[in-house]
Amino acid sequence: MTIDTPARLLQLLSLLQTPREWPGGELADRLGVSRRTVRRDVDRLRELGYPVQATKGADGGYRLVAGKAMPPLVLDDEEAVAIAVGLRAGAGHAVEGVEEASVRALAKLEQVLPSRLRHRVSTLQAATTPLTSGDGPSIAPETLTVMASTVAGQERLRFAYRDKDGSASRRLTEPHRLVSTGRRWYLVAYDLDRADWRTFRVDRVSEPFATGVRFAPRELPTGSAAEYLRQSIHRRQETYAFEVRFAATAEQISTRVPRTVGAPEDDGAGGCVLRGTTGDPMEWLAVRLAMTGCEFSVQEPGELVECVEELGARLSRAAADSGVAADSGATARKGGGRA
Secondary structure (H helix, E strand, O other): OOOOHHHHHHHHHHHHOOOOOEEHHHHHHHHOOOHHHHHHHHHHHHHOOOOEEEOOOOOOEEEEOOOOOOOOOOOOHHHHHHHHHHHHHHHOOOOOOOHHHHHHHHHHHHHHOOHHHHHHHHHHHHOOOOOOOOOOOOOOHHHHHHHHHHHHHOEEEEEEEEOOOOOEEEEEEEEEEEEEOOOOEEEEEEEOOOOEEEEEEHHHEEEEEEEEEEOOOOOOOOOOHHHHHHHHHHHHOOOEEEEEEEOOOHHHHHOOOOOOOOOOEEOOOOOEEEEEEEOOOHHHHHHHHHOOOOOEEEEEOHHHHHHHHHHHHHHHHHHHHOOOOOOHHHHHOOOOOOO
């Protein structure tokens, strides 16, 4: 069977993306062409930016290696489904460090998935329940992908929105950027009906619809969407400063607290200090501090000290009520308080 050159190149690329070395003769047999044609096709792939390495000799062959840039990948059905399911699972929660990139990748992948594969992805996700440690509300991946596509395409976005007090409205926006705080997703957009910039919590968005109408990007009042969101959040809620000392290094603590809480600094004595300003409930901050698994003491504010002490007392009562004898050494561990 004769295969045209573009189709043959895609088939060759799919074979080379398998992590192994392919003898030229085996590739020729797989593709139904001569070894000379294989060599020409390999040269074409190199011209397209794919780093194909060739080895000489009787046992020589071809292998796709890492290059300076990320070339396009060719995925089979199972691989595409696996990646889509993984991205969907992560996109529903604000996963720290890969938030926007994972949503952009999901939007690109779902745009080209055949309907039969979309059905497999939806079926598999509906049949599984993820165990996550995220604090924020879950979000339908479809909502994020629609919003991400309008941001990338500079396309007006219409959606239903539920305010904090529960009131519902319809919004027509020019979306600028999706921003994750580590706990929640926000959309920074220009609200056309209100003729002003707004931030929207994505978990309160429903029925997102790409209108197909393009727009020229507007300039944000601040330098970046992240800074605009930070200022917007601080304007809407009361904030408080805190200081916590840990009996652990800054490197250890930085991996155990969300980056939105703050950046710990070594104190030069084997411990570290975490200072910051937040509008999160003190109960939430107290729990996050306890979840680090390290000894700590709250320096300020006094209200946070009381909150940590109350949390510790509540957990102690829960352990006592369980009927299991507590380890005598556990009483020496303090959940918080002034050092």
